[in-house]
Amino acid sequence: MIGLIIKxxxxxxxxxxxxxxxxxxxxxxxxxxxxxxxxxxxxxxVFGLLMLTTYGYDDYAKWDNxxxxxxxxxxDIILAKYMVLxxxxxxxxxxxxxxxxxxxAIQNTHMDTNMLRxxxxxxxxxxxxVILFYSIVLPFITKFGIEKARIICxxxxxxxxxxxxxxRNIIQEGNSPVAAKLIQVLEIVRENVYIILPVLxxxxxxxxxxxxxxxxxxxxF
Amino acid sequence: xxxxxxxxxxxxxxxxxxxxDFSLNQINFTVPKGTIMGFVGENGAGKTTTIxxxxxxxxxxxxTINVLGRDSKNLPKDIKAQIGVVFDGSNLHDNMNAKNINFxxxxxxxxxxxxxxxxxxxxxxxxxxxxxxxYSRGMKMKLSIAIALSHQSKLLILDEATSGLDxxxxxxxxxxxxxFIQDENHTILLSxxxxxxxxxxxxxxxFIHKGRIVFSKSKDDLIYQHGIIRCRKNDIRNIDSSxxxxxxxxxxxxxxxIHSKDRFKRIYQQFEVEKVSIEEIMxxxxxxxxxxx
Numbered sequence: 404m405i406g407l408i409i410k411x412x413x414x415x416x417x418x419x420x421x422x423x424x425x426x427x428x429x430x431x432x433x434x435x436x437x438x439x440x441x442x443x444x445x446x447x448x449v450f451g452l453l454m455l456t457t458y459g460y461d462d463y464a465k466w467d468n469x470x471x472x473x474x475x476x477x478x479d480i481i482l483a484k485y486m487v488l489x490x491x492x493x494x495x496x497x498x499x500x501x502x503x504x505x506x507x508a509i510q511n512t513h514m515d516t517n518m519l520r521x522x523x524x525x526x527x528x529x530x531x532x533v534i535l536f537y538s539i540v541l542p543f544i545t546k547f548g549i550e551k552a553r554i555i556c557x558x559x560x561x562x563x564x565x566x567x568x569x570x571r572n573i574i575q576e577g578n579s580p581v582a583a584k585l586i587q588v589l590e591i592v593r594e595n596v597y598i599i600l601p602v603l604x605x606x607x608x609x610x611x612x613x614x615x616x617x618x619x620x621x622x623x624f
Numbered sequence: 625x626x627x628x629x630x631x632x633x634x635x636x637x638x639x640x641x642x643x644x645d646f647s648l649n650q651i652n653f654t655v656p657k658g659t660i661m662g663f664v665g666e667n668g669a670g671k672t673t674t675i676x677x678x679x680x681x682x683x684x685x686x687x688t689i690n691v692l693g694r695d696s697k698n699l700p701k702d703i704k705a706q707i708g709v710v711f712d713g714s715n716l717h718d719n720m721n722a723k724n725i726n727f728x729x730x731x732x733x734x735x736x737x738x739x740x741x742x743x744x745x746x747x748x749x750x751x752x753x754x755x756x757x758x759y760s761r762g763m764k765m766k767l768s769i770a771i772a773l774s775h776q777s778k779l780l781i782l783d784e785a786t787s788g789l790d791x792x793x794x795x796x797x798x799x800x801x802x803x804f805i806q807d808e809n810h811t812i813l814l815s816x817x818x819x820x821x822x823x824x825x826x827x828x829x830x831f832i833h834k835g836r837i838v839f840s841k842s843k844d845d846l847i848y849q850h851g852i853i854r855c856r857k858n859d860i861r862n863i864d865s866s867x868x869x870x871x872x873x874x875x876x877x878x879x880x881x882i883h884s885k886d887r888f889k890r891i892y893q894q895f896e897v898e899k900v901s902i903e904e905i906m907x908x909x910x911x912x913x914x915x916x917x
Contacts (some may be wrong), residue, residue, distance in 0.1 A: 406731035413724045414717055469715035472679050472781075473732050474705040476698065541820050624681040 404475060407483035408490070410466075411457040418453060425449060426502065433506050446502060447529035450495025454488050454537060455556070458549040468624045481545065481616045485608060488537050496530040524596055531600045536563060538611035545615040545622075630693040633657045633779050633811035639687030640679055643881065648673055651687070653830045653840035660801065660809040662822030662843070663815035664906065665832035671815040672712075674832065675783045678813075679709065692779060705735050708772025712784040714764035718757040722750055722767065733775040743889060744770035750795070762793040769797060773804065780812045786821050794818075798825050819903040829902055831909070838909055842900065850905050851885040851897035854878075863892065872909030881908035 429445060461467060470480055503522045539559050544552040573582050592599055627669075634655040641648040648670050649778070655661040665671050676682045678689055680696050689696040692703050716725065722745055730890065731735045745752060748766040756764060765785055772780055780801070786794045804810055804824060816822055822829060830840040838848070850869065856877045867888050869881040882888050889897055 406728045407841070408768070409731055410728045413720060413728070417719055460719075464717045465713060465715050466717065468681060469709070469711060471681055472704070472707065473729075474701040474734065475732060554686035621683075623683060624676065 404479045404483050404486075407470070407475065407480060408486055411460075411483075411487045414457060414460045415453055418456065420447065426498070430502070432503075436511065442491050446498045447492060447495040447526070447533050450491045450498070451488075451533035451537065455544075455549065457484075457487060458544055462549050471624065475621075476617050477619050481612065481619050484541065484615075485612050488534070488541070489608070491513040492530055492537075495533070496526045499526045499529060516574045518564075524593075527596065527600055531604050532563075533607065534604050536560070536608050538607035541611055542618060545618045626658050628809065630657055632690070633692060634661075634678060634813060635688075635690040636674070636678070637688045639674070639676060639684050639689060641673060641684045645674070646670070648677070648684075648835045651677075651832075651837055653837055655811055655813050656828070657811050658805070660805055660812040660825050662826030662840075662902075663813060663832070664817065664819060664822055664829060664902070664909075665815075666817060669830060669832045670835040671817075672783055673835075675781060675815060678781065685795060688762070698831065702734075704915045705733055705834040706778040708775065708777035708780045710765070710768040710772050710780070710782045710785045712787065714756065714759075714768050716756055716764070716767070721755050722752045725767070725771065727770060729774070735776045737774050737776065741770060741774035744773060762789045765789060766793070768798065768806075769800065773800070773843060777804075778809055778811065780810075780814075780895060782812065782814045786816055786818060794821060801825055819906065823902050828913060831906055833910055846902060846905060847900060849885055850881060850883050850900045851888070852880065852900055852904065852908075853880050853892075853895040853897055855880065855895060859895075869905070872908070872911075881905070 426446070467480065471477065500522065503526075507518075540552065542554050543555045543559075546552075547555070570585060573579070574585055583624065604615065632646050632654045636653055639651040646668075647650060651670075651674055653661075653778055663671055663674070668748060673682065677684050678691060678696055680699065687832065692698060692706060694700065694703050720728075726738060728743055729741070730738060742752075744750075745767075748763075748770060750759075750763055750767055750770065756767070769782075769785065772782075786797055789797070798821060801812055801814070805812060814822065814826065826843050827839065829843050829846060831838045857873060860871060860878055860880060863880065863882070867882040867884060869883055871881075872879045881904070882897070888895075
């Protein structure tokens with residue numbers, strides 16, 4: 404199975420230059436705008452997007468047909484994809500943290516512990532959101548293939564964004580009891596973020612993996 | 625069960641698979657260990673579908689398949705590691721090179737032999753650093769074959785591995801297969817619509833037509849038992865139809881393909897029986913029969 408993970412990372416090697424370029428562009432923008440936190444999570448998102456690229460490469464080469472003749476089983480192929488997702492998103496989150504740290508150092512912003520804590524939580528949140536997003540998307544890609552699943556990805560992204568905007572509006576409008584309740588819930592989440600996030604991510608990934616593996620077992624090539 | 629003990633590398637029993645516009649019907653044939661089985665038929669006859677069934681890439685509706693003595697469904701990894709597969713397309717990513725493949729396969733095959741792989745790369749003139757996008761079709765096929773031969777394979781399953789290649793490369797590849805089959809525990813299933821390749825190297829020939837197996841026999845028996853006679857159209861009436869495989873009529877007369885050549889010769893001494901090729905047998909079976917009916 405390690406071979407499958409290596410295969411995806413070798414395929415992504417070509418994208419390193421593009422990623423370097425993106426980091427540079429955002430670095431300059433952050434410097435001009437004097438705010439790094441806004442861009443940090445972009446990296447988690449971009450690394451997450453690379454996940455779709457690995458599916459694109461496999462699809463183009465008709466890799467799965469061949470991979471299934473190698474000494475690996477169908478579950479291995481799915482498991483390897485989830486490992487790649489976790490690794491990619493993790494690397495994205497690490498770059499996010501490094502980027503935020505580097506930018507504040509360049510801009511001479513004094514970073515106190517509270518700010519550091521917030522930056523870490525933001526990175527963790529970005530990580531969790533990307534993983535949650537893919538936990539929903541990967542079973543669709545497994546079922547329909549990357550080409551058809553692209554539309555579904557956009558749709559799910561839209562739903563995520565819609566939910567976010569919905570809650571944001573409620574909170575911004577202010578004084579309703581719903582808003583108060585919501586803020587209260589968010590506070591609880593914020594305080595227990597170290598527990599809630601990992602648990603949520605693990606549950607989502609495990610369920611998603613089980614659904615994908617089940618779909619893939621029945622698939623024909 | 626060890627490979628030494630089995631007699632057939634592949635056994636296919638009554639395999640049926642229905643699609644909307646195509647069906648594999650009651651496929652039965654065996655590939656004896658230590659032999660090369662040529663799997664022939666026109667495009668769309670069901671060769672690739674059968675191979676996919678053998679490799680458990682599709683789920684069959686009926687029947688069973690044994691590969692190296694085990695049920696082909698969910699073959700254990702140690703058995704899969706002994707099978708080398710080459711498909712029509714290379715199925716490898718365009719932006720990789722042979723070095724990358726070596727690294728990947730080293731981490732997939734427990735029995736991967738880096739030295740053997742490098743030896744084949746040299747022998748087949750395959751550059752290690754060139755990405756596959758820049759490989760020709762022939763080079764891609766040769767690379768796939770090099771992979772298939774670099775993990776102590778006992779069984780090679782090749783789907784149209786020589787199609788679309790020039791005669792020189794094809795010959796080169798056939799030589800490698802002949803070298804591989806020298807070990808009595810090695811077996812090859814080679815599907816192709818290039819009959820000359822099959823005639824050159826196969827011990828057995830399985831012919832599939834419209835999703836059905838027409839015959840699965842030893843190549844020598846096929847060639848020995850069949851024959852063609854050239855006669856006038858009127859003479860056809862005098863031949864017992866149970867001998868006739870197919871008839872082709874032309875302006876001057878008719879060509880009749882018969883089987884059971886020895887018995888035929890004893891009964892019909894007036895006809896000169898000519899030798900046939902596998903290709904002619906296929907053409908008479910498929911096209912001659914339609915005319916005969």
